[in-house]
Amino acid sequence: MAPRTDHKDGGGGSDEREPEKGHATLATLRIGVKAMVQKDGEKRKAEILSMQTRKGRPTFYVHYDEFNKRLDEWIPAERLDLSQEVEWPLPEKSDTKNKQKTNQQSKNLQVPEPTKSQKRPRTVSTMSDSRDASATPMDLSEESKRSSRRPSMTGGKENRDPVLTIAPGDEFGGTPQPEDESLVDLVDTQEAAAAAKAAPPHLPYSREEEIEKLRTGGSMTQNQTEISRVRNLERIQMGTYEIEPWYFSPYPAEFADSDLVYICEFCLCYFGDTTQFGRHRKKCTLLHPPGNEIYRDDNVSFFEIDGRRQRTWCRNLCLLSKLFLDHKTLYYDVDPFLFYCMTERTEHGHHLIGYFSKEKESAEGYNVACILTLPQYQRKGFGKLLIQFSYELSKIEGKLGSPEKPLSDLGLLGYRAYWQEVIVDVLIERELEGTPMMSVEELGQALAMTTNDVLHTLQNLNMLRYSAKNHVVVLTEAAVAQREKQREKERVKGRRVIEGERLQWRPPVFTAAARTWNW
Amino acid sequence: MSTRGTAGRHVRQRKLNTKQPLHILREDALEDTYDDESQRNIPQVETGVEKGEEIEFHLQAVINAANAAALGAKSNQQSFIPTPDAVKAKGVKYEDFYPKAFSQPSTYIRFSSTVEDCIGVPYCMSESDVGFLGQLNDGKDVNGQPRKDKLSQCSEDTFEEVMNFFEESSSRLQPFANVDNAPILALEEMERSIDDSNSVEAHQWLKPIYQFWVLRKGSRPLMPTIKVRVLDTSSEADDADPYICFRRREVRQTRKTRGRDAQVVEKLKKLRLELEQARGLVQMVAQREQLNKEDLEISRKVFEERRKLKDVKVNKQIIGEKGEDEELLVNQKPAPKLKARQDTGQRPAMIRIRSGGDRAPENDLVQLSELQAEAEAKLQQQIESKKEQHKRWNDHWADATWRPITPPLESLEDPPRWAPLLFPDTAYPSPPPTLPSEGSRDEDVEMTDQSPIKEEDTSAGAAVADFEPEKVFHIPGAFPIDDDPRPSFKRDSAPACRLRYGRGGRCYLEARKKREYGAISAGVVSDSDSDDEMDDWHPPDAEKSFEWRVLASVRPRPEGMTGERRIHPSGDQASMAIGASGGQSRGLQQQASAGSAS
């Protein structure tokens, strides 16, 4: 981020990030524009992330402000409300080199919009927007600059570094970060140089052409980080289910072409063609995750898979789960992780329900890196089982565990529900024992939870109070009532719980050499 | 306690000690409710969700609902976060794709095969492949022309194998084909790189399928693959490409020092050696089993041949002696290990051969121990007869020679014995070697078993320097029969002792037990009046034996006496004699010593 480059068009410093508003037409819409979009009978502000011509009609991929990305969707032009003003993309801060080029080119353009609008041309745009045609895709949004930075090389994190993924407009948005300068500049210049070479004035091309461009390795046709903002798979078929992916996942680029991607339930291999998938199924002999079963009860089993030993399977698993986990990064390989996979048995084999990954050695004491219940199994209580299982492992290890951050929205809710349940249970039990005293740490020890997580849960449930000049833990009516309600449900539906005595597991030991050679 | 009096900050008034036990109360048991108002707020707690996402509409709705519930609000409205659809697929022939092939083992599954092990040939036929294969099997080539080769039908498996071979070869031989637009590999090159790992069919179909592969081949692999960086390049462009994933992590550098290098070399050497040893072991096991197998085969052959012979006998109506037929079938001298196995209690499964009789086959076996016993008995018998013969021979004759060939018979009732010199309950420390010289001690150890020596020899052999005063050698009271009128320094008065090495190198000093004096060597002319001394010996008491020890060990040996000392071996027991050889000439001793050595 360049400190205070003056924009002749911006009317102020770049630090003032007031979006410019104005009326737009279909022809002037570009990627990055925020417009009002009809959604469930309401008008919502949404950002255009991609544009295509589908069946001869302009189609927009939009992200709704303040809604999770998994609700991003392709919409026809009719749902855009162009009677209202749109927000033009924020002005870019560019280095002098970039700026010169932009200025040079802007001379050749007759543009009704303020000049800064040219700074956001996207050659991917398939609209017959002649204005954008000659522009160079040299600019990167704030966000893309940041997210194009590499995650730390040594860290074992499976989640994206939160600092790298902060959306624009947050507290970091306007703050210059001088230490990032060199890196950002590097990316910029390279992109610009490549773009200058690679981007000819172009006519709108079809989705097919676009895919072909991707396929032939010319990823410069689209801002690379923008690619990952658009869901690339339409639908997947897995077992008896058809599932709509939520996020981008780096499956082979060819699959963006397929209406349906077939995923083998057992080896998790992927096929864009039903014939290929059928042939694969004839040959595939796997019937369960390729590792050791470490837990089995009447409903589910757990398998422990070593990322290093089962690289292909774990990569397949990560590709699959990336479709549903926004914060997961596949930047690095799977070697430093163990994968605990929960399955359901039928005569056909062990069907994957969900999994969590865990660092072989977590410096921060995380007991879960990524955790996912596959969408076809969600809202059935399996998430709680996964979470409970992760704590059972921690109990055997004799450690207090906590999930790696950031959590997703669903992850947060899942964990909060689990924490609430187990803490309330322990408190009620202690109360029944007739010794109603317990420290926060004791609670944590009993549940293999970190003190911080216990504290947060208690606070969040308004259970930690100050009474008669002492801190007390209050079993609130609300919490007790909620637990009662849950118990009632369990009585009807049956209680799913991990039975610790069925767990046949000892913490895997890794040699120093394994660490040196990256597991 | 707080300077800030406002009730709203009560919670923060005192820091919470997480180690301190807190009272668990119900809401109605709360005493003071005056600050209730202040607790109508849920404190802002770190969620762990990204800031940008924390504000999301649906998440906020759920969190607010939860907060409201925590504060006691009654609401039946369930908030949830909507997610895209996951529905049962329509028209999927699930059973076709996934047969009921799984049966659950009773124990937990243990599994280590990889995906590659389990999916067969990675290449899978696509729609267009199926079309081409049909064409091929209709006898047409890729251009629709009749095929010239004489091959019949190509199976799907073979087709996939060949295609997979093409794909793998081209990616192996031209890893950067998509970068530098290399020409597609020629058929000749393909033919060169195919080997025995591919099936015969694949060899045959290589050519017809090649043309098709060339047509389909683009710059990317036919089976879509993810982009994985193989090289360790990390350009910025690569970093930005969202399709590139699963990069190798940088290897943590360990400091390279000479010492470390040497250590590593040592480890590698050791590893190699161990592997070599393991390999040798396995090889030998294999060899052994091979020999076992041959042995079995031969045994079987022998058995078969004998069986045939029996058939012949039956056919020709040759009737042998009783039991002969069985002998035909059963080995006469089977390996004794059969017995050994039986002894261990683990009886191996043995095939019983019905031999007509009800004798178990092992009863026919001749045992090694039996054989040995037999041989022993025979030998004994021979000795007895020889003795008898000799006796008859010598009847009425007395052998007056020095050291006769046939010594007078020992009295069997009273063989020479040794008794411990120490009382069993006295716990003296192990005595030092009785002989101070190193060389002589070694001799002790090497001695072989012999029967206890005669008193005479003992005294003759107990090499003692003549010049030493006799009292030093005479151990008073050691010889029980002291009422003997002879002077105490008489040679015979010296007790016969021996040093026996026991387990763990412990030494035992033992005195000759009572015996008939000269009984062993009766017939030998003795200058002693041993004949009179017929009384028993008594084990010496502890005190005395201690004195002996001290004497024996403390006394310095005179020069030149090693050669003269006579030692009487008796197995692992080294026997020796301590005694005074009063009045005996040196020459005599030497003579005796030479004699006994012969």
Ligand SMILES: [Zn+2]
């Ligand atoms: Zn499979």
